[in-house]
Amino acid sequence: MPMIPTDTRALVAAPAADRLPETPAAWHRASWRHRPAHQQPLWPDPDRACEAARSVSMLPPPVAPASILRLRRDLARAADGSAVVFQGGDCAERFASCVSDTVAAKLRTLLQSAMMLSLGSGLPVVKIGRIAGQFGKPRSADTEVVDGVELPVYRGDIVNGPEPTPEARRPDPERMLHAYGHTRAALRTLGGCEAGGADPGEFAWVLEQGPLYTSHEALLLDYEEALTRLDPATDRWFDTSAHMVWVGERTRALDGAHIEFVSGIANPVGVKLGPGADIEEVVELCARLDPARSPGRLVLVPRMGARHVRDALPPLVRAVRSAGHPVVWVCDPMHGNTVRSHSGYKTRRFTDIATEVEGFFAVHRAEGTHPAGVHLEMTGEDVTECLGGVRELCDERLAERYETACDPRLNGAQTVELVFAIAEELRSGLRG
Ligand SMILES: O=C[C@H](O)[C@H](O)COP(=O)(O)O
Ligand SMILES: C=C(OP(=O)(O)O)C(=O)O
Numbered sequence: 001m002p003m004i005p006t007d008t009r010a011l012v013a014a015p016a017a018d019r020l021p022e023t024p025a026a027w028h029r030a031s032w033r034h035r036p037a038h039q040q041p042l043w044p045d046p047d048r049a050c051e052a053a054r055s056v057s058m059l060p061p062p063v064a065p066a067s068i069l070r071l072r073r074d075l076a077r078a079a080d081g082s083a084v085v086f087q088g089g090d091c092a093e094r095f096a097s098c099v100s101d102t103v104a105a106k107l108r109t110l111l112q113s114a115m116m117l118s119l120g121s122g123l124p125v126v127k128i129g130r131i132a133g134q135f136g137k138p139r140s141a142d143t144e145v146v147d148g149v150e151l152p153v154y155r156g157d158i159v160n161g162p163e164p165t166p167e168a169r170r171p172d173p174e175r176m177l178h179a180y181g182h183t184r185a186a187l188r189t190l191g192g193c194e195a196g197g198a199d200p201g202e203f204a205w206v207l208e209q210g211p212l213y214t215s216h217e218a219l220l221l222d223y224e225e226a227l228t229r230l231d232p233a234t235d236r237w238f239d240t241s242a243h244m245v246w247v248g249e250r251t252r253a254l255d256g257a258h259i260e261f262v263s264g265i266a267n268p269v270g271v272k273l274g275p276g277a278d279i280e281e282v283v284e285l286c287a288r289l290d291p292a293r294s295p296g297r298l299v300l301v302p303r304m305g306a307r308h309v310r311d312a313l314p315p316l317v318r319a320v321r322s323a324g325h326p327v328v329w330v331c332d333p334m335h336g337n338t339v340r341s342h343s344g345y346k347t348r349r350f351t352d353i354a355t356e357v358e359g360f361f362a363v364h365r366a367e368g369t370h371p372a373g374v375h376l377e378m379t380g381e382d383v384t385e386c387l388g389g390v391r392e393l394c395d396e397r398l399a400e401r402y403e404t405a406c407d408p409r410l411n412g413a414q415t416v417e418l419v420f421a422i423a424e425e426l427r428s429g430l431r432g
């Protein structure tokens with residue numbers, strides 16, 4: 001039996017509705033349509049896309065506003081340093097992986113990581129999966145050449161298929177309905193496991209701290225809009241596609257559609273920040289997304305790269321602190337460290353990932369702010385996608401089990417190794 005630290009008590013109930021900030025004037029769930037929307041598919045038949053989105057908009061909300069508010073309250077505790085955030089999962093979820101065994105396996109991996117962090121830090125862990133809806137992918141280029149043929153890129157299962165054929169790569173709006181169905185299926189498994197149906201066993205006490213929340217990038221706005229609903233109990237709009245959604249590095253323009261969309265939903269919202277993030281722009285993003293300075297609303301996710309984090313992060317942390325926003329700082333050590341290996345695979349080096357995490361903690365310690373947690377692309381499977389780790393996975397072995405549909409994930413052993421190092425960081429931070 002693991003020894004359970006005494007103050008990992010359960011995270012607490014939802015905030016009072018009357019303390020939720022107002023919806024911005026002139027915002028409505030379709031107001032993003034008046035702004036430039038990047039990274040959207042060119043649906044071959046826009047009428048069919050409208051019809052599919054309309055069908056989604058008539059289906060029941062996958063996630064309840066009350067549980068979204070509970071996450072908001074849990075994240076408020078992470079903002080003030082009394083809880084830790086662990087967010088992780090696939091870069092791109094596949095519809096086919098929403099079957100119950102695969103989802104249950106992912107849940108176990110996420111809970112195992114959360115348990116290590118909780119034991120290391122003595123704090124409750126807010127657990128957020130990139131799960132049950134992480135189906136849309138922003139890409140660096142619109143097309144790629146496969147075996148001499150130029151094809152549209154794969155944009156996630158909600159848009160097209162990864163198989164390198166013109167048919168698979170054609171955007172299909174019916175996929176929005178399939179995404180909804182697979183989200184519901186994954187949520188049923190998660191709910192069943194948490195209720196004891198699939199026996200969380202040794203993880204039961206982690207689940208007593210709070211459930212596994214779901215999250216994904218709010219990328220495909222036709223779909224996110226269709227699942228955005230007015231909650232009569234609070235008179236606020238919630239994107240019920242997940243507990244938390246985030247806006248990616250490629251779509252976070254202040255005057256863009258994605259920031260407009262998330263500015264009006266009451267969910268906790270994340271924003272990724274690359275090494276080029278401009279200080280004034282970040283402060284303006286905070287003002288747009290968190291005008292009420294409400295703890296638990298805004299999660300900032302620097303993904304700077306190991307080489308940049310120690311220089312690029314401090315001015316942002318200082319500016320956000322001076323502006324008075326109680327943001328949750330979560331380190332994504334994956335997306336700033338992507339490289340092409342000699343053998344041609346998109347990969348990441350374990351040492352770069354660990355170095356960025358170390359830099360992130362060092363910056364926050366030096367600034368006197370809270371390093372709330374991490375956001376990882378990881379799996380419990382023994383895949384060969386990232387280089388290094390104690391088993392020293394080398395370039396020649398990447399081909400053995402390179403299974404990701406988009407970015408390279410830490411495998412099970414690499415995840416445990418990194419999470420162990422993070423737990424040590426958290427422990428040493430608490431010692432002062
Ligand atoms: O997951 C994130 C992005 O979709 C990904 O990093 C983009 O990858 P690309 O550069 O291969 O398009
Ligand atoms: C696209 C992603 O990240 P970023 O926006 O930081 O590149 C991602 O999280 O998969």
Ligand SMILES: [Mn+2]
Nearest residue numbers: 091377406407
């Ligand atoms: Mn990714």
